[in-house]
Amino acid sequence: MTLHDNPLLQPFDNQYEAPAFDRIRNEHFLPAIEELIREAEEGIARIVSGEDFPTFENTILPLEEGSEHLGVAFNILFNLNHAETCPELQQIAQQASPLITDFSSRMMMNDGLFSKIRSLHEQYFATPAEGDLKPLTPEQLTVLENYYRDFVRNGALLDEAGKKRFAAIRSKLGVLELEFSDHVLAETNDFILHLTEECDLAGLPDFVRDAAAEEAKDRNLDGWVFTLHAPGYVPFMKYSDRRDLREKIHRAFSFRANRGNEHDNKGRMKEILALRTELAQLLGEPDFATHQLRTKMAETPQKVMTFLEQLHAAARPAALLEFDEVQSFARRKVPELELQSWDWAYYSEKLKEEKFGFKEEMLKPYFELNRVINGIFLVANELYGLTFNQVNKLPVYHTDVKVYEVIDTDGSLLSLFYADFFPRQGKQGGAWMTEFRGENRLKGKRLLPQISIVCNFTKPTASRPSLLTFDEVNTFLHEFGHALHGMLSQCTYPSVAGTNVYHDFVELPSQIMENWITEKEWLDRFAVHYETGEKIPKELLDKIIASRNFLEGYATERQLGFGFCDMAWHTLTVPFIGDVIAFEQKAIEKIRLFPRIEGSAFCPAFTHIFAGGYAAGYYGYKWAEVLDADAFEVFKEKGIFNRDVARSFRDNILEKGGSEHPMILYKRFRGKEPGVDALLRRSGLKSDE
Numbered sequence: 001m002t003l004h005d006n007p008l009l010q011p012f013d014n015q016y017e018a019p020a021f022d023r024i025r026n027e028h029f030l031p032a033i034e035e036l037i038r039e040a041e042e043g044i045a046r047i048v049s050g051e052d053f054p055t056f057e058n059t060i061l062p063l064e065e066g067s068e069h070l071g072v073a074f075n076i077l078f079n080l081n082h083a084e085t086c087p088e089l090q091q092i093a094q095q096a097s098p099l100i101t102d103f104s105s106r107m108m109m110n111d112g113l114f115s116k117i118r119s120l121h122e123q124y125f126a127t128p129a130e131g132d133l134k135p136l137t138p139e140q141l142t143v144l145e146n147y148y149r150d151f152v153r154n155g156a157l158l159d160e161a162g163k164k165r166f167a168a169i170r171s172k173l174g175v176l177e178l179e180f181s182d183h184v185l186a187e188t189n190d191f192i193l194h195l196t197e198e199c200d201l202a203g204l205p206d207f208v209r210d211a212a213a214e215e216a217k218d219r220n221l222d223g224w225v226f227t228l229h230a231p232g233y234v235p236f237m238k239y240s241d242r243r244d245l246r247e248k249i250h251r252a253f254s255f256r257a258n259r260g261n262e263h264d265n266k267g268r269m270k271e272i273l274a275l276r277t278e279l280a281q282l283l284g285e286p287d288f289a290t291h292q293l294r295t296k297m298a299e300t301p302q303k304v305m306t307f308l309e310q311l312h313a314a315a316r317p318a319a320l321l322e323f324d325e326v327q328s329f330a331r332r333k334v335p336e337l338e339l340q341s342w343d344w345a346y347y348s349e350k351l352k353e354e355k356f357g358f359k360e361e362m363l364k365p366y367f368e369l370n371r372v373i374n375g376i377f378l379v380a381n382e383l384y385g386l387t388f389n390q391v392n393k394l395p396v397y398h399t400d401v402k403v404y405e406v407i408d409t410d411g412s413l414l415s416l417f418y419a420d421f422f423p424r425q426g427k428q429g430g431a432w433m434t435e436f437r438g439e440n441r442l443k444g445k446r447l448l449p450q451i452s453i454v455c456n457f458t459k460p461t462a463s464r465p466s467l468l469t470f471d472e473v474n475t476f477l478h479e480f481g482h483a484l485h486g487m488l489s490q491c492t493y494p495s496v497a498g499t500n501v502y503h504d505f506v507e508l509p510s511q512i513m514e515n516w517i518t519e520k521e522w523l524d525r526f527a528v529h530y531e532t533g534e535k536i537p538k539e540l541l542d543k544i545i546a547s548r549n550f551l552e553g554y555a556t557e558r559q560l561g562f563g564f565c566d567m568a569w570h571t572l573t574v575p576f577i578g579d580v581i582a583f584e585q586k587a588i589e590k591i592r593l594f595p596r597i598e599g600s601a602f603c604p605a606f607t608h609i610f611a612g613g614y615a616a617g618y619y620g621y622k623w624a625e626v627l628d629a630d631a632f633e634v635f636k637e638k639g640i641f642n643r644d645v646a647r648s649f650r651d652n653i654l655e656k657g658g659s660e661h662p663m664i665l666y667k668r669f670r671g672k673e674p675g676v677d678a679l680l681r682r683s684g685l686k687s688d689e
């Protein structure tokens, strides 16, 4: 095989330039990625050795082109590895991953490249612009600023000693964060609740028992096994009548990575925090949160704290009332009961059944997959004038995958849309939106985006079509919202096109779509019973809407607790030498509802912020809800299918990617900065006055 016949190194020869899955084989990936990295590095060398004065065209443009080419091969590999993998492909992905990270760290360390970017940046940002300077578009300015900022954030302005220390911190952090999550996994796996008597299973529905019996069988054990992983732990806490066993499993859960053994993360947390603080301070910031928030819509720790406090002020009174309500309900069953944290899921589930009296299963017959697909395309058509035509002639990586041409209002081809709905071996759990190729206009004409959503929805059987749950329909809307962000993109540069936006802005297009799920006006147009053809009864829908806000004060406070803790740790300005458990208790004191479990703490197992991408970013979950609720209010006022509002949302948000600061884009759509009131009203934490 030569590079010449490698399909990943030539344009795909079909009218959409869609990935030639029929020709791409596993052995093509590594040679293609190596070759594309080589070409990209040649490109960088040409930029660095160029004699001309740095311009946007001779400096930034080639960087964008190089990463665009590499991106296609890389995206196909990693998308397949998530959606249709096998041991061989997993191994290839493991080999490819360091190639890419090494390439990008070599680029970030390239002093010659940085001095070009720095001088270009100075021309436009530092001194008053010179008279003969070629003006840049707002998007070009953003792209230039992003490159400069990324280099600086990677230590490009440091002296030699500083750079060395920076690199050492980075690599040490990489090791510690990995260890942190490995320990949490080891601790999660270290406990099982093994039950052998029927009486231990009191209260558990059949599907929970069956899964636990499977779990036991996999371990060659009799009876039933519940683990601390969500699919075992969550239903047990919700349904088990056995308070003693709920307490046992809950305590095990609450002491993960905090038991003084070799997997205890408390020491590791201190090391991680100290290194993060040092890294931020090397770059001239007071603390790690400030450093992280420079590249977020929320901008500063002060703004995040104000935001969290605003929500807390509204949620606290509701949470206290809800606590009393669940407590009194529990006392009707067990007089004198002191509600403990291991009682909450159980009694609130029982109270929910009593109050609303419906089961989610009741909705499934109304959500036959093909009807839901039509319903979702209908939203895109009503709002943005898009039409979806299925294409059968394109190669796909699995026969389950459907491909659609997306046609814009004016009849032009806007995008390709791939949808891969059902679970199978070789596919990761969950649901996500992704792309094989993003949109850009590097070559003058718009490159057709190739966007995909991958889900794990209920499969059809011989006797029943695929009937989705309410949550699955919600997931579909969510991922489709991300897909619209990719499909409608009208940017020039790939690094800011589509969903390449700030982390706390990326969920606006997805979450806003979830608002349609409770709109009768939309549901009535597609969600009819697959056997009888009747619409969802209004009473059922009303119950669903009411139940969505059930115990919302508690749920909000819980999320805020994580956010407060995250901010408390990451605004430290000196290494932490105190007691981890006491620090955590203090940070969440104001949201406390339950008696303390002496010695327990969640931070030693809080992988989101100590091992994932959410350090000083946990607030982002609530932030995104605030944005989507605030934005959806305009649709609520003017009509959920109002074309003018949709046009403005498309023009100002969906087409713009990250080409300008998200607050600027948002204000253009909304006319003002987002406020928390819309979310508080939607979630019943504030009345309509």
Ligand SMILES: [Zn+2]
Pocket: 478, 482, 507, 510
């Ligand atoms: Zn999302």
